[in-house]
Amino acid sequence: MDNNVKVSCIGIGCMRISGMSARDADALVHTALINEGINVNTQFEGGVMRSAGTLEYCRLNRTVVQTWSPLQKGFFGGVFLGDSEFAELNRVLGELARKYGVTADAIAYAWLLRYPARMQVVLGTTNPERVKGAAKAAGIVLTKSKWYALYKAAGNKLP
Numbered sequence: 001m002d003n004n005v006k007v008s009c010i011g012i013g014c015m016r017i018s019g020m021s022a023r024d025a026d027a028l029v030h031t032a033l034i035n036e037g038i039n040v041n042t043q044f045e046g047g048v049m050r051s052a053g054t055l056e057y058c059r060l061n062r063t064v065v066q067t068w069s070p071l072q073k074g075f076f077g078g079v080f081l082g083d084s085e086f087a088e089l090n091r092v093l094g095e096l097a098r099k100y101g102v103t104a105d106a107i108a109y110a111w112l113l114r115y116p117a118r119m120q121v122v123l124g125t126t127n128p129e130r131v132k133g134a135a136k137a138a139g140i141v142l143t144k145s146k147w148y149a150l151y152k153a154a155g156n157k158l159p
Contacts (some may be wrong), residue, residue, distance in 0.1 A: 059117040067112050069124030071105055082104060092153040096146060102136045109137035111150050 002153040058065050073080040080086045081093070081104055100107065111121045123134055142150075152158065 055117050062118065064118050064120055065071050066120045066122050068114055068122045070121055071108060072124070074092035081108070086154070089150070089155075090154040092149055096142070096150070100140055102140065103133045105130070106133055106137045106140065107142075107150075110142055111147060113137060113140075114142045114147050 045072065057063070063091065071079040071081055073086070080089065082090060090104065093107050096107045097104045100110075109121050112121055120135070121134070123131060125131065125134075148158065
């Protein structure tokens with residue numbers, strides 16, 4: 001792997017960003033990149049800037065960010081869908097999936113696509129049915145309240 005390409009997990013998935021230092025890549029865990037933008041100027045953990053504003057920089061400079069295998073809960077931990085450790089997140093995903101008539105993973109992908117940083121989802125599957133289901137995410141526009149409901153269900157705080 002190129003030393004300038006780092007892979008790290010954030011919230012609902014993993015990201016691959018080119019041109020980052022090892023210090024930046026080590027800090028990209030869970031929803032840290034998104035937390036920095038949402039919780040700016042707060043005094044709790046979510047407002048601590050660890051990635052030097054990488055995601056916000058990409059958003060402002062129209063740089064596309066790819067989320068790799070975004071359903072993974074870590075590099076080797078499997079997916080978070082259906083995992084009891086993420087019960088609240090799965091409950092909210094399930095409610096929205098029923099509302100929109102899609103799968104929970106399509107809602108998770110729609111959540112990523114709704115963020116204004118121009119994210120591209122790299123699925124991490126070769127199963128044609130999963131690809132078809134995931135494609136439905138492109139037609140789902142989550143409201144801000146639904147987007148933030150998922151964000152909070154994943155265990156994040158809002159200022």
